[in-house]
Amino acid sequence: MTSNRLLNLFTAAFLLFMFTPLLLMVVSSFNDVSPPSVTDWRGFTFKWYEFFWMPVEELRADPVLRALDRDRFIGCFGNSLWVMAVVVPVSLLLGLAGAVMLTRWQSRANGLLWWVLLSPMLAPGIVLGLSALVFWGRMGVDAGLFTIIAAQVTFVAGYPMLILMARLQRQPVELEEAALDLGASPLRVFFRITLPFLAPALASAAVIAGLASLENYNTTMFAKGGACTLATEIGAMARNPNGHPPVINAVGTVIIVLTVALSVAHALLKRREAA
């Protein structure tokens, strides 16, 4: 067997290992049986998707779906979107500030600052969640959406910072100096020269920060108090001793579709950025 064929085999095995569970999850989300299964095929159905909008009478009539709290689930999802809507812009601002400082403000402390600013990304999520909980608890703020946002921002901001730093390092500092030299105020230089140059990187940083916020489980779990997000709610449902309802598979399928769509959009943006 040549090394090339061995490599192909390994790649195939790897892809199989990675995608089979996802494929099974997608298939079982269309199977009319709970807990989800692909071996025990009871007929094709959309009802695990329709759960989110079907009339209440229909919901009550279904033996599986009647046990689920639809309003709570949708509420948690709404929380996720709300958290993301705050985390993304705040992370972009913080990441941008960090990136500009580390690339433009030449200081001997930069090496240290880089580690300090990125350490939340490397720290265990549990630690971040707990520390947010403890800190804000001492400050008299009850755990909830606010603490979720505070905890998520600490590590999500690292992604935009890294992406924007990479972009800023590719922009010659002379462009900003030239604009300054031609009479522009520093603020004007930033908005007229630096920001347009960063626009594609900002867009991809927003996508990545959004995904990081939406899918985060461990940090959110510890910081959430009585609140919930999509990720924590799915986690709660998955711990059902009788097996989780296929509704989760349906949600997972939708998330996969969205993630792929966003990744494609991101790749396209990247390509435009490179051009």
Add this chain to the structure above:
Amino acid sequence: MQGMDVHLDAMSITYPNGFTAVHPTNLAVKAGEFFSILGPSGCGKTTILRAVSGFVAPTSGRVLIGGQDMAGRGPNDRPTALIFQNLALFPLMSVRDNVAFGLEVRGVSKRDRHARADELLHLVALGDQADKKPGALSGGQRQRVAIARALAVEPSVLLLDEPLSALDLKLRSHMRAELRAIQKKTGVTFIYITHDQGEALTMSDRVAVMNRGRIEQVGTGDQIYSNPKTAFAASFVGEANRLEGRILHAENGHATIRTASGDFRARNPSHLTVGAEAILFVRPEAMKIGGGVNSLPATLARRDLEGAFVTLHFRTQVQDMSLHQTNTGAPLPEGEVQIRFDVDDAFVLGNGQIAETGQELAAQ
């Protein structure tokens, strides 16, 4: 546009890491002058430029433009415009918007600034390229856009940081002529930084030779080439044969120097006294074949064709010496011959730092 004078008043610059890029320096650039600062990389010339444009603050001393102290005034508040080595054209803006940028930040209306930009682009013969992005232009065209962009803000002092170094030879000599013409036409003071002595000598009214953070000599190109004041200036500007030794006699502006190749007489412009360690410099074009005063035996090692002239490389007992001859197709000297130079074509200077590879460095 009106040129302004630039004065450095005992200005020095030491970077936070302790490196002194510019030792206390006095310099007076006249209004409307084409002034070059010539020196090898790392000699501090770019730092001087950045201090005049306001990107670096002097550690001590002052920068005065048009008689006004520039302390506390940033690059966006000085009557200067800087042309960067990499030109720093804004890649996302059209050529017209690039040129109009300085007017845009001054609040000039879109119509007026575009009209002015088109006028300037016309001046640099780029009238038909206004809608393109800088990336779509050739090196020489980008160069001219940078000039137009700098002129748009009607600076009193235009600072140029080796702007021609990225161009090929032919374009470079064309742009030299063009820069000179633009300078004459506008009357703006040009301060031009370069390590290329050819650029400095051809374009400038006056040249400052700089080395290791100090200006060694200021003068016209002719003065610096014919009467360099330091060993560094003599070796960095133009080619020169060097004979090291010690002063044997000195009188009336002339001196005799004893070297390993023998005793030679030459001008003694810096009045070196007997016993001083010195170097005798003689330009290759001042060397002749023949015996007499100031001659030494030599054999031809190599002939390099330069076009209009040839360089003959001779081997003497001690060292190699070169000689320029007009390319007349004359037969080459064979065997051991005498090479010589006139007393007044050579000069002795105190031993000091020599530009390491003068010509080669300049050719980079």
